[in-house]
Amino acid sequence: MLELRKLLDPLEAMGAEIAQRQKEYSRLAEDAAAQLQRTPVDAALQAKIELALKLDHTWRGAEPVEATLDRRHRPTSPPESATLIAVDGSQIYPDRHGPLLYYLLNTGAIIFRQGSAAAPQVETQPSLHFSDAELYDVRGNLIKAERINARRELAEMQRLAALAVEERTRGGGDLDPLILAIKDGQLMMWLGERDLFEAEGGEDAGITADLSRYIDCLHTLQRVQATPIGFVSTPRSANVIRLLWISALDAAQITREEVQQSPYRGLSDAALFARLLGPNQRSALFATTARVNRERFAPAGQRICFFYLNVAQRQGPDWAQIARIDLPEWVARQPQWADRVQNALYHDCVGMRFPYVLARADELAVVSQQEKRDLEQMLAVQLARRTGALPEPSPKARQKDLSRGYSR
Amino acid sequence: MNTPILLGRVLRSSTAAYTFGYNHVDDAPPPFGALIRADVATESVYGLVYDVVVHDDPFVRQIVAAGEEMDETRIQDMRQRRQTPxxxxxxxxxxxxxDQVYQRIPPRPPAALQPIYACADAEVRRALARFDYFRTVLNNSQCPAEELLAASLRRAARCQLPGGDAPYLLAAGRELARLLAADPARLEAILRRLTS
Known part of the structure; x- marks a missing residue:
């Protein structure tokens, strides 16, 4: 039970704080926009980036990929009918208080052929994981949620690759028609520094193997010329902001403390680009300096880049809806890549300010509480047939279920 | 004998009525007043369609509220692929x-997920050959009884063998006049709907 009356004072304080912070962010964004416009892409900037990474290898900045930082591009070529393949995933985490220990991954996918006027193709792919090797890490601890998330991301990417290959085959192998293979969130497989460190230490070969499989999927997509896209809605990332901060410093001023303590703290790239980008306008292309990108994706020829895109229909910063679009660098070497990708994504966001195909993939992937209870009942019946006894939840889980009105 | 057309499967049911999910997006759903059939063990339960509901959900409402020009692929996705039967x-x-048809409430309702079939003309003739079911319809407060009787009779008349529709409707009218002798306004309401 939440006693709202006890939060009245903190709520008032929070409102005042947020209003004050918004004013401050507005001033900072103006300052950052000026810095973006006056900063050239040159050897000096590259040297500052290298220095920042040398001082702090976890520095999550941005490297410019194009000749100017303040590029704003709106497609000049007309939209074409693209095929959008979107995949999203959901999971049931293992519940040590539950009657049975398992985890479930479920991917939902949609193949949407723009302009076809035909119903799209949809599918779901659930997978149940219950063996000790799947449930416990090398130290015998129950698998962490982060690892399950990474496996879900791998499952999503594997479906994207498989569906893209099918779609190309369906089209007779013609590589020209545009296919976007879209996932929700960043395109890089999420790996924390600790996970990566453990993988390097050889303590969990599974992490390294999963990452390799993920990158293999990107290679598959490249082979069939399907464009991998990570769509990050309302991004909180500040890679470009961090780049702008070190660009404003003299090389001699760049210390580990300065790299980590930016006056722009709290300001996001989205807040900056909301001031700069009109509808269907994109920013310059950048590459994230994340360690996994530099050490795993880039050496494999799959360096992940990103740009910001305003997917709103209406003009003006107040209406702007900034999304971060991740894609591999090889996409940006294709002619007309930006117009083709931008047009297809922007068209799919019409009416929702978010890709329709991702909304549908999410809807397909989600596992409801009722479906989870049904699944656990089916599992319990299977077990009872073999052991003669129904599995029991822990007393804590049973008590929680009772107070929430559930029955397992 | 033609293969019966599967219309959908039972979502919920009682001995008085049953509701099923229809997902044949390429065809129009069975119309108001149509006769359908659910098989329950050794019995077939016949029902008259009296309510067709197209559900919305937050997703559909969001798209409609956006007021943008609708992409035909999205429309077909909403209609054909979403789980909103x-x-x-x-x-x-x-x-x-x-071989025996009983025009009264069935002894047991169809179970969940039981298949529902459309009735061919011969089956309509057989199931609605008598008019004992009029009272079931007229006494039901959940359905628009006058509209339902008129619609079902019009459809049943079209299922009669050539030349059989007029005698069928005449016999039905006589039965209605007998049942509703004390309620001429209701009788007139049905007859008007039957003939207009």
């Missing part, structure tokens, strides 16, 4: 056991 409810008016 058209729900159709039928009033149970008769059941068959073997």
């Amino acid at each position: 058209v729900e159709i409810t039928a009033l149970a008016v008769a059941y068959a056991r073997g």
Whole structure:
């Protein structure tokens, strides 16, 4: 039970704080926009980036990929009918208080052929994981949620690759028609520094193997010329902001403390680009300096880049809806890549300010509480047939279920 | 004999009525007043369609509220691929056991997920050959009884053998006049709907 009356004072304080912070962010964004416009892409900037990474290898900045930082591009070529393949995933985490220990991954996918006027193709792919090797890490601890998330991301990417290959085959192998293979969130497989460190230490070969499989999927997509896209809605990332901060410093001023303590703290790239980008306008292309990108994706020829895109229909910063679009660098070497990708994504966001195909993939992937209870009942019946006894939840889980009105 | 057309499967049911999910997006759903059939063990439960509901959900509402020009692919996705079936409810008016048709409430309702079939002309003639089900319809407060009787009779008349429709409707009218002798306004309401 939440006693709202006890939060009245903190709520008032929070409102005042947020209003004050918004004013401050507005001033900072103006300052950052000026810095973006006056900063050239040159050897000096590259040297500052290298220095920042040398001082702090976890520095999550941005490297410019194009000749100017303040590029704003709106497609000049007309939209074409693209095929959008979107995949999203959901999971049931293992519940040590539950009657049975398992985890479930479920991917939902949609193949949407723009302009076809035909119903799209949809599918779901659930997978149940219950063996000790799947449930416990090398130290015998129950698998962490982060690892399950990474496996879900791998499952999503594997479906994207498989569906893209099918779609190309369906089209007779013609590589020209545009296919976007879209996932929700960043395109890089999420790996924390600790996970990566453990993988390097050889303590969990599974992490390294999963990452390799993920990158293999990107290679598959490249082979069939399907464009991998990570769509990050309302991004909180500040890679470009961090780049702008070190660009404003003299090389001699760049210390580990300065790299980590930016006056722009709290300001996001989205807040900056909301001031700069009109509808269907994109920013310059950048590459994230994340360690996994530099050490795993880039050496494999799959360096992940990103740009910001305003997917709103209406003009003006107040209406702007900034999304971060991740894609591999090889996409940006294709002619007309930006117009083709931008047009297809922007068209799919019409009416929702978010890709329709991702909304549908999410809807397909989600596992409801009722479906989870049904699944656990089916599992319990299977077990009872073999052991003669129904599995029991822990007393804590049973008590929680009772107070929430559930029955397992 | 033609293969019966599967219309959908039962979502919920009682002895008085049953509701099923219809997902044949390429075809129009069975119309108001159509006779349908659910098989329950050794019986077939006949029902008259009296309510067809197309559900919305937050997703559909968001798209409609956006007011943008609708992409045809999105429309087909919404209609054909989303798990929002058209729900159709039928009033149970008769059941068959073997060759015998009984025009009364069935002894048991169809189970969940039981298949629902459209009735061919011969089956309509057989199930609605008598008019004992009129009372079931007229006494039901959940359905628009006058509209339902008129619609079902019009459809049943079209299922008669050549030349059989007028005698069928005449016999039905006589039965209605007998049942509603004390309620001429209701009788007139049905006859008007039947003939207009």
